[in-house]
Each structure stands twice: as structure tokens, then as C-alpha cells.
Amino acid sequence: MRDRQVSRDARRAREFEAFVAGAAGRLLHTATLLTAEAPDASPRARRLLTLALAHVYARWDRLRGEDPYDCARQYLATRFARATWHQYVAPARSRRPDPGNPLAALAPQERLILVLRLYEGVAEEQVAALLGLPMERVRTICDRATSAVLHPAGRSAARAVGAKAVSS
Incomplete structure (x- = not known):
């Protein structure tokens, strides 16, 4: 035994x-x-x-x-x-x-969703279930994160415009 x-x-x-x-x-x-x-x-x-x-x-x-x-x-x-x-x-x-x-500029949730979806190839439905988010929210966050990584100047410009609007 x-x-x-x-x-x-x-x-x-x-x-x-x-x-x-x-x-x-x-x-x-x-x-x-x-x-x-x-x-x-x-x-x-x-x-x-x-x-x-x-x-x-x-x-x-x-x-x-x-x-x-x-x-x-x-x-x-x-x-x-x-x-x-x-x-x-x-x-x-x-x-x-x-x-x-380039991922450092993303919020942790954006990084998590982007890595799972694009690097790991996890389906949108699985990411949504894993994180307890609606599929539409996962899609939106992934799209925004992808855009921020591909076009970093646009993200910093949008933040600068948002900061000016808040300070005014």
C-alpha cells in the first residue's frame, strides 16, 4: 500500500x-x-x-x-x-x-482585460464571467485599452483636455 x-x-x-x-x-x-x-x-x-x-x-x-x-x-x-x-x-x-x-499607462482593469483578450486569446464571454462584468463592458474596456496602446498620444491629449475642463 x-x-x-x-x-x-x-x-x-x-x-x-x-x-x-x-x-x-x-x-x-x-x-x-x-x-x-x-x-x-x-x-x-x-x-x-x-x-x-x-x-x-x-x-x-x-x-x-x-x-x-x-x-x-x-x-x-x-x-x-x-x-x-x-x-x-x-x-x-x-x-x-x-x-x-506601453501597458503601464493603462489602468489595472484595462491591462487585465487587454492581456486576457489579446495575448491569451480568452473569449469575451469568458473574461466577462471571470471578472463578473457584462460582456458589453468588457468589449468597451478592451476597445479603449487597445486604442490607448496603439495611439498613446491621443490618450494623453484626452487627459490634458479633461484636466483643463476640470480646472476651469
Whole structure:
């Protein structure tokens, strides 16, 4: 009986190691895009990845046909969304994105939706369900974020006009 348990644990470890070897790079890139950190200095992204992989490992035996990558990506997205919410409610420490990153100008929710939709290829309906938003809202946020990344001067000009209108 003990040998069977050891064998099962060893198989589980090998399967998980194979999953990590294949998926960790892309998941780290996704986390780095979400946090808008520089790729070579991304402590928040690495922490998100570590938490997501730990979550998948804890559920590994119960996945039963579920895609472990999808499970990790969902956890990564919800953990990022929750962390940014807590950042605004009670800012504990400075979280500054890399100023050279084009995604740094986006709000965290815009970044999350843009990364899930365009980089990860997650369907609009799935993003809406994951974040608890209406599909139309997800579409609008994605369109606005895409426009801001493709035309950054237009976004800063719109902010300047908005700031002048408020100050008048």
C-alpha cells in the first residue's frame, strides 16, 4: 500500500514538473504584462506566478480533465484583480509599473482585460464571467485599452483636455 502511494506521488510530481516546464514561461510573461513590470525586474509577476502554480499543484489530483493552464491563468487573473482592488482600498506599498512599458499607462482593469483578450486569446464571454462584468463592458474596456496602446498620444491629449475642463 505504501509503495503505491509513493509511486502515485512520484507520478504526480513528474506530471506537474512537465506542466511547469511547458507553461511557466508563458504564464510568467502573462503575469509580467499584467503587472507592467520590466521583464528583468518583475517581483510582483514572479509572486503571481508562484501563487498560481501552487494553486494548480494543490488541485492537481482534482483537475480531472480540466486544463491546468486554464486553471493557472484564471487564478493569475483573479489574484491580480484582487490585489489591484486592495491596492486602491488600502495602499500598503508603492507599485509602480515600468514607465517604458506601453501597458503601464493603462489602468489595472484595462491591462487585465487587454492581456486576457489579446495575448491569451480568452473569449469575451469568458473574461466577462471571470471578472463578473457584462460582456458589453468588457468589449468597451478592451476597445479603449487597445486604442490607448496603439495611439498613446491621443490618450494623453484626452487627459490634458479633461484636466483643463476640470480646472476651469
